[in-house]
Amino acid sequence: MGDFRLPSLGADLEHGKLVEWLIGPGDHVSPGDSVAVVETAMTTLDVETQQEGQVTELLVDIGTTVPVGTPMVRIMETEDGAAQPAPVSDPPSDLPSKAQSEVPSEAQDRVSTLRRAIGSLMSRSKKSIPHYYLSTTLDLRAALEWMQQVNQQRPVASRLVPSALLLKATALAAREVPEVNGFFTDGIFRPSSSVHLGVAVALRHGGQVAPAIHDADTLPLDVLMQRLRDLVGRARAGRLQRAEMADPTITVMNLGDLGVEAVFGVIYPPQVAMVGLGRMVEQPWAHDGLLGVRPAVAATLSADHRVSDGLRGGRFLGRIDELLQKPEEL
Template identity: 35%
Template sequence: MARRLARELGVDLSTLQGTGEGGRIRREDIERAAASARPAPAAAPAPAPTGAAEPLTGVRRIVAERMTHNFTTTPHFYLTAEVDATALTRMREGLLAKVEAASGARLTITDILIKVCAQALSEQPEVNVAFAESGGGPAIVRQSEVNVGVAVALEQGLVVPVVHHADRLTLAEIARRRSDLVERARSGKLGLQDLEGGTFTLSNLGMFGVDQFQAIINSPQSAILAVGRVRERPVAVDGAVVVRPTLFLTLSVDHRLLDGAQGARFLERVAQLIAEPYLLLG
């Protein structure tokens, strides 16, 4: 009976160790061996996509290729700080009329942040560097200019026009240049010179209601600063909980160029200039 069942189920009795008395092979032993030898059921086919594939073209394709390259080849690390924005918002409100009269542009939080980044970069030139591959291997390029790129979201993709020599400009001059660059970006009238030469990038998504995020470094630059919205939040001041306008900063850093302490010192200085923005006017 055992031999007949084994033949029917395709089980080789010589490979079995019986569990019956004296090592006798039982029906259960044969059925168990047959069950374990059965191939696993084939996996269900992956569901077919329900939408139509749309090729990436133009700016969107370029952005996709660059972001993939930058994120996969650059070792990122991230530093985050929450900053009291009380003085920042007050200074902006106090300078609105003056800056608009001088430049014809409306002063924004982004304009002040460009000035903040430029000031911090000029004070800490070890951050104002770029990565390069030379004949002798990896190299650090010490930048001779402070040029701050500003990420601008368009329907067709992301562009980063550059405010050149931002460390030499007043807030009114920065507001005028930033306004002009953004307007020409949206109308498709940026020139190559408007997109080249950046040494650092600022990405502000606060106007979209974003609290904080991590941005991808614009290689070969050393870092990018991601800024969230100004929002009233509870904070501790002199042992008491009060409500203040704050914002979150996240610095993405290329670990090939900077270590944690260097990145932290830079972010600390940026945070100080935001908390005490009148230092920019000194």
């Protein structure tokens, strides 16, 4: 017999409110199964278990706010993973059914709560992390020419967009420059062997969240773009997975669609870097004594000086630009 406890919900999130149970007594659960919907100051998350066994008791009432680490579900482990007969007793009467549990939250109060949570997190970041900032201009001429050629052979629904190329190049560069990809905790930097690319998503009622596209450096461009669309949709609908909020290793903020030319972000602790992308512009460009025009994007890096410096940060931004010059290899 073991208890499933409320796991980490993301940076600076210490409490969660139980909104809905997705399982009940007698159900069999396996690692990765979603067991509950939990509301945090940032968003609403599907929380998954990493245990195998049969649910015997739900320990928290719907509508209750509990700290991370609180026992939520009692699970009877089974040797062969097979479900045992359901317990004779009915679930407690004060645990509403799934239909009863759908309690609407008011807009999202939620907006002011989200603002306070973001403000608290960013304030802690600026106070505790010695930020340094770099910027460069990404030459998109080769990337866009290649993308246009590829898109000519595709239906509209499956065409690539510039954001997919920018995100993939960022993920690959983060893998090659590990000082920007990982977590600084307990005075120690722990680089990540995977690139879980956090993507800042603006929410409809205000505020933002930054869930992760897992293993973004290994995904083909088409898959990465599908994951991006899915992630944005679920973020705005408030149905993210807990892991998507808990484990981004580096975050990208793209404000180009809002007309912003450059953005210098604040690092999401315990991460150690944030990339900012502005809008695509046409700018004059001199090459081999000739003046032309090229499409370009301003890219910025906010990084933790305890882990990296201008040399490594500059290498990271430079590598993004190099990768975009060979888009067929992304």
